[in-house]
Amino acid sequence: MNSELHPRGFTLLEILLVISLIAALAAISVPVNQGWQQKNDLDIAVNTFVQNSRRAQTLAQGMASDTSWGVLVATSTLVLFQGASYAARASSTDEITDFGSDISVSGAAEIVFAKFTGFPAAATTTTLSISADETHTITINRRGAINY
DSSP states (O other): OOTTTSOOSOOHHHHHHHHHHHHHHHHHHHHHHHHHHHHHHHHHHHHHHHHHHHHHHHHHHTTGGGSOEEEEEETTEEEEEESSSSTTSOGGGOEEEEOOTTOEEEEOOEEEEOTTTOOBSSOEEEEEEOTTSOEEEEEEOTTOOEEO
16 A cells, blocks of 8 residues: 555644634633532532531530530631630630632621520521522521521
């Protein structure tokens, strides 16, 4: 067989076509992946908030350290604290959890559970959201039930 009649390899046009297809797929998949990542960060923040709220409530009901326990949530940080308020807490017992910085918080940021009963001082609603207009609302009623 003559190699001049059957050239081997790829033409420049074929290589450019493959590169443009890869670039188009990347351009489509990167924003989709970022959206999924943001939603995942929000789900993790909501679960962290709920778990720490339940833990603070359990510690208050069990009268751990003979005091109230609470949770403070702020942008990218959640603090489980011991005391009647965040300002009057025993900071040496703080448990700090960081989550995605793109999460914004609205509503009640500080929730304190009463010693022995585990009831919050008032019914609260906290909303966590991300820039992609995805929100989760967590409510804690006067009896301490957490719904999300």
